[in-house]
Amino acid sequence: MSAELDALYQEIILDHYKNPHHQGLRDPFEAEVHHVNPTCGDEVTLRVHLTDGPDGPVVDDVSYDALGCSISQAATSVMTDLVIGKSVAEAMDVHAEFLTLMQGKGTVEPDEEVLEDGIAFAGVAKFPARVKCALLGWMAWKDATTQTLTNGDDQ
Amino acid sequence: MSAELDALYQEIILDHYKNPHHQGLRDPFEAEVHHVNPTCGDEVTLRVHLTDGPDGPVVDDVSYDALGCSISQAATSVMTDLVIGKSVAEAMDVHAEFLTLMQGKGTVEPDEEVLEDGIAFAGVAKFPARVKCALLGWMAWKDATTQTLTNGDDQ
Amino acid sequence: MIDGLLPDLEVVRKDFPILTRTTPAGLPLVYLDSANTSQKPQVVIDAMVDHLERHNANVARAMHLLGAEATEAFEGGRDRVASFLGAPSREEVVFTKNASEALNLLANTFAWAGEHQLGPGDVVVTTEMEHHSNIVPWQLVTERTGAELRWFGLTDDGQLDLTNIDELLTEHTKVVTLTWVSNMLGTINPVAEITRRAHEVGAVVVLDASQAAPQLPIDLAAMPEAERPDALVFTGHKTVGPTGIGVLWGSRALLESLPPFLGGGEMIETVTMERSTYAGIPHKFEAGTPPIVEAVGLGAALEYLDGIGMEAIQRHEQAITGYALEGLATVPGLKVLGPTDAHARGGAVSFEIDGVHPHDVAQVLDSRGVAVRAGHHCAKPAHARFGVQSSSRMSSYLYTTPADIDALVEALNYTRSYFTLG
Amino acid sequence: MIDGLLPDLEVVRKDFPILTRTTPAGLPLVYLDSANTSQKPQVVIDAMVDHLERHNANVARAMHLLGAEATEAFEGGRDRVASFLGAPSREEVVFTKNASEALNLLANTFAWAGEHQLGPGDVVVTTEMEHHSNIVPWQLVTERTGAELRWFGLTDDGQLDLTNIDELLTEHTKVVTLTWVSNMLGTINPVAEITRRAHEVGAVVVLDASQAAPQLPIDLAAMPEAERPDALVFTGHKTVGPTGIGVLWGSRALLESLPPFLGGGEMIETVTMERSTYAGIPHKFEAGTPPIVEAVGLGAALEYLDGIGMEAIQRHEQAITGYALEGLATVPGLKVLGPTDAHARGGAVSFEIDGVHPHDVAQVLDSRGVAVRAGHHCAKPAHARFGVQSSSRMSSYLYTTPADIDALVEALNYTRSYFTLG
């Protein structure tokens, strides 16, 4: 059973949990969202700061304040590593790739090139109750980013 | 199976069904009620006319207009035979006796002295779905009588 | 051999344990009350037993092994409903306790603040052939909001009278709610046409598919959008599933725009004493512990029906209904209420027999092992329309055989001879 | 041997087939999530199977053999509920789909015209330890009617804070609704005292007995009238019955004075297109096909509990809870939320472990076969009151053994060593 647990709680996950990257809420930001996992109560408040790049908007910063389990905390930390500095289009691709991994029930082979530390979550896909934990931060990021872009359009 | 049916559909019941006694709505009356069996839709409109007797009020007339199955029609007809001419107190006793018979699931021995043609309904008590049919007219009579007496008190 | 019957009828019958029952007098059971509730195949019972004996737990909230298994089984039931209806999205499938609750859910959420809130001047349109469950909720909501309830009448041959459709469907019409198949008359209504017309005036269309879902193939996604209802309901126990579960399918647009109905566990996003926010669909409408073992049973039931094929079931129903209409026509003094063309109607056939009250018909039939329904079938206005207070109704399903119909006809003749006319 | 345990505990356990299950890793199942939902004894499953295989039909409306059998079985379930609660009358027992619907039924009927209609100036009082299902319905109804929602706070040791009772219970207070036993803190509230005080100001008292009914003997008829609630709800699946059924008991006076909730079949007296009248209680509140096989299952469940005896079950729960509290106290860094005297509390024990999130606790426990709940247990305000966002909860029932508790404690120590502190 320890093997089963170890598949879920990879070292990388526990490291990010204990030392989360990019934590805290920072200025400047264009959108702030608050997401909750209704079943368990895990919460994240997340801000996105985009800047203009040559190929469209770029994720300049993602900052957050989160309450939750090891999986949701670590996934949010890894997410910030993956999206900050990328163009929104690239970051959305990474998001799609991570979503596919999470929804694959353990059958999808993760691509380390794209997902980097995110591959540590491959084991989570086998625990349906925890998939939502791993996606909480990502959903918040996507929501905040979409809001920023839409508001931008409105202006 | 014919025996089972015959236990339900006694000759007396079919006779009353084909030739109901005291049918039609008549004047005078003190109360008119409309009762429905919600499950099947059987209906009765019933009037009661009470007069004063030496030992309290007497059932002078019960008149009615009914739509329903053989059991409900026949039971209403028998009921009028049993209550008309009796004091309300006596008639209520007969009502109680009939109710006991109907709720006895076939275990109560009917008293012909009291129930007269009403003993034909002994078999109905074994058919829970039909007990309500047999009681429809009685319930209406009791309701109308109670209303009359209560209104009388108010005056 | 009658054309259109299920080829494996005897095999199908073996799937239903209750069909081997006999009456106390030792007669075989002839169950012709399936429009009231259907019988259950062994696979449905087994699925429920397996769930209760091996996988029972509460759903969504539980993270442990049994909780994960129960959640998967429960949500698997939702997937099965979605595919049974051809629902554009599984999230549009809400579990209720029965069809009646689904209709009340809609009526109630139209009462409260929101895009669709009803008020004075607004009109809700229903029909005179509805089940009480598609009349009373709308009476309550129109009375409580000051809106007006109007309805399509019926023609003498039991069809919707559409001659005044332009008066009924106007810009004031906010909701049009009607049954796809009548549970009393058997009529199949032109729901695509009415939906299109209702959509033209901007009304929300609600279809009561309680009698349609057991009998007709339904494919929501394949319907042209203008003809697709905004909501559709059916009930588990009529589709060989258990009691205690019903289905509300609603388009995402409709469901998202309605306020919550019941409040409580499972339907929230966050709760403080001062204020709550709500979960997304379908959970927003599923307060409290849902019908878990019932969803498992319903999933197995719809899988069973899909396995046989809804087209095949529809053909079987038509064949049996045609055979029944022929048989009933041989009984002197018997009058069928509703359409008499088996291809243009569902499998519920209501009738009267001169001089014998429906209760008495049902009673005599029951003494011969034949189970039919007698009364108003929760459709008093439709009975009133035809000047009758009650009727007898036979209704068939995928396990009904021509021999069942023969037994009915014979028992009806016996009824006449036994009862008044003998 | 611990004092108070059920003498036949091993025999009782044999009644519950799921308890022989093992995890994929081959470990025995240690089910400590009974406050979430209880497991089902074989007799309940068998009663449901027998009904579906031999007696299935719709109730009330059907006059045939199966219809009569089904009606008797269904109404027999109501009789059993009435005797389980000591209800003054069986007609005061209304079947709903779960406890949440029962609470919503009340909240909704207080919204509509009638003797009890809420409006601006009226106050509804609840408490900070309620399940969301006893908060959100009252938020919705007060918001929709303009009434005000107020609540009892909690003391640091997890009791209701009654110091401001005179401010909360005034002549403006129309409804007081509270849980008998908290599903998060385990607290048993002084419901007789609060009911008496609420009645003094003329308020209707609603008791959420969802956690009390499984654990405490209840005898409504034996309560002094001033201390008897006006309504009490519980849910089938927590009292070893199936999902899909809940119970609303209401005094005749209250139920008769409330307007209908859901409209439809079974709840009517007569229906015309223009207007309907309604059946008497309990049917007035039971629209549509009721949970029939569920009532059969619930009847068997309560018969099973009564057979063992609710006093004996209560003693067992107290003994196990006491043993659990002792065991939990040995785990370093573990803090129990709520009362720590086993005699003054129910069997749900929520706790925190320093440095390990409840999800992670539950996950590690699950890998050892121990099923507990992690999260907010549908009691976010109570969690917020204690400054926590979520907790882990173990909850026992009549089949729980001291060995289950030992396994929990051992697994908790393993969790600490595995997870962060190892």
Ligand SMILES: Cc1ncc(COP(=O)(O)O)c(C=O)c1O
């Ligand atoms: C105290 C309390 N009230 C209400 C409920 C709601 O019960 P249900 O989900 O069956 O409606 C629960 C259980 O979840 C509970 O513990």
Ligand SMILES: Cc1ncc(COP(=O)(O)O)c(C=O)c1O
């Ligand atoms: C057409 C129709 N609508 C609604 C219903 C109500 O279904 P339920 O009683 O399961 O809520 C029925 C069946 O009784 C029906 O035939």
